[in-house]
Amino acid sequence: MDISRTHLIEDLNSSMEGQDVVFGGWIVDLRKLGKMAFLTIRDVTGMCQVIVKGDSMNLLEGLNRQSVVRITGKVQASKAKDFDFEIAASEIQILAKAEYPLPIDPIGRLESDIDNRLNSRALDMRNQKTASIFKLRHHVLSSIRETLSKEKFIEITTPKIIGSASEGGANLFGLDYFGNQAYLAQSPQLYKEQMTIGLERVFEISGFYRAEKSHTGRHLSEFTSVDIEAAFMDYTDVMNVLEKLIVDVFRKTSEKCKIEQEHIGNQIKVPDSPFERITYSQALDELKNDDIKLEFGDDLMDSHLRILGDNHPEFYFLTDWPMKLKPFYIHEKDDDPTLSRSFDLQHGYLELSSGGRRLHDPEQLKARLKEQELDPANFSDHLESFGWGMPPHSGWGLGLDRLMTVLIGIDNVREVVLYPRDPDRLKP
Ligand code: AMO
Numbered sequence: 001m002d003i004s005r006t007h008l009i010e011d012l013n014s015s016m017e018g019q020d021v022v023f024g025g026w027i028v029d030l031r032k033l034g035k036m037a038f039l040t041i042r043d044v045t046g047m048c049q050v051i052v053k054g055d056s057m058n059l060l061e062g063l064n065r066q067s068v069v070r071i072t073g074k075v076q077a078s079k080a081k082d083f084d085f086e087i088a089a090s091e092i093q094i095l096a097k098a099e100y101p102l103p104i105d106p107i108g109r110l111e112s113d114i115d116n117r118l119n120s121r122a123l124d125m126r127n128q129k130t131a132s133i134f135k136l137r138h139h140v141l142s143s144i145r146e147t148l149s150k151e152k153f154i155e156i157t158t159p160k161i162i163g164s165a166s167e168g169g170a171n172l173f174g175l176d177y178f179g180n181q182a183y184l185a186q187s188p189q190l191y192k193e194q195m196t197i198g199l200e201r202v203f204e205i206s207g208f209y210r211a212e213k214s215h216t217g218r219h220l221s222e223f224t225s226v227d228i229e230a231a232f233m234d235y236t237d238v239m240n241v242l243e244k245l246i247v248d249v250f251r252k253t254s255e256k257c258k259i260e261q262e263h264i265g266n267q268i269k270v271p272d273s274p275f276e277r278i279t280y281s282q283a284l285d286e287l288k289n290d291d292i293k294l295e296f297g298d299d300l301m302d303s304h305l306r307i308l309g310d311n312h313p314e315f316y317f318l319t320d321w322p323m324k325l326k327p328f329y330i331h332e333k334d335d336d337p338t339l340s341r342s343f344d345l346q347h348g349y350l351e352l353s354s355g356g357r358r359l360h361d362p363e364q365l366k367a368r369l370k371e372q373e374l375d376p377a378n379f380s381d382h383l384e385s386f387g388w389g390m391p392p393h394s395g396w397g398l399g400l401d402r403l404m405t406v407l408i409g410i411d412n413v414r415e416v417v418l419y420p421r422d423p424d425r426l427k428p
Helices: 054-060 114-119 128-150 189-195 235-256 258-264 280-289 302-311 362-371 376-385 400-408
Strands: 020-033 036-043 046-053 068-077 085-096 174-177 180-184 201-209 222-231 276-279 315-319 342-347 350-357 393-399
Touching (some): 036 068, 054 085, 128 235, 128 400, 189 222, 222 400, 235 315, 235 350, 235 393, 235 400, 276 280, 280 302, 302 342, 342 393, 362 376
Antiparallel strands (some): 036 046, 315 342
């Protein structure tokens, strides 16, 4: 059976009147009016109206919406208010029937809650709003790759099954690896640092795993991280790369994705740059004005970030955190060793990224591991590479799913992930 198409729906237009076309898609609407019927057909590029008369009417008996059809017909002018042309069908092939009723209404006329939509996720992709979220995600990924490639970063893929913890012991999923203990990677931290030895500037976009029992709109057990690492760059240099990457993402999607913005009901606004930069100590002062008294070295909790987020509702960097709050690989400041060359990128209260300058001296790194009660023996492969000429380097990890929620203007990461994994969801 021939299943080919001559056109996608977006290629059809009123100037093609009289032309024969073959296209395929799903029946969104089917209305019979006496001896004729009006079908609305959707493919991934758009929707159009089809008029059916004569013998083909028999085929429509018992045919449900969302069934797959292939239409052969002629383009003609239309009097319908939503379409300026339509297709007069000469042949309708039914390629697959959809069952009735479907678990969710893919058109979105009947609203389904997020759980039902996630349970029938493939069908949810026929909803134009959902499809637009994932088309935007595609454009965000291409923009990120374009920006980083221009800055001479090389895309790498590091292992996701690892033999020892890359970020310390907490929040690791363990698994049995042919009788040995293995883990799912929390981040590419150690590998990306090692790669600066030979490739200098690297990036990775991959799923990573955190065994956090968090039930929030911003935590997932499997999330997509954009990671970079660069030799001969300090933390302020990689902050500049991050800022450029974010501005490029917003600018390119706002220019390229007009229809998607209509479908999601949100106009993408290019953020002002440079982003505001405040230090951890300045943040403590701001909180003091709100009667929140924190000591130097206290971590900023969700409630504190909410207050800071009210003061700084757009993108801003929170820099120079106390060393004691930072992972073992973060470098101290030259003028004050209690402070680190590190930063978080925030959007309001939401943390989007963290990063910093790394220790590149193996002895210092060993000392920091011990300070944090980690056993250097578990990092022997990593430490070995530091003897091979490790350049000074910096990097960051950016939560792609969280960035998508900011771009789209929603507050649940589950909306922007195809099949989210959280403590309550392992299927489908
Ligand atoms: P961190 O642990 O802060 O840093 O993670 C970096 C960014 O990843 C995102 N993220 C998450 N998103 C969704 N669900 C989660 N459970 C989750 N955990 C983290 C956040 C966060 O800001 N190795 C360092 C980065 C570096 O220094 O290069 C790291 O992993 O947006």
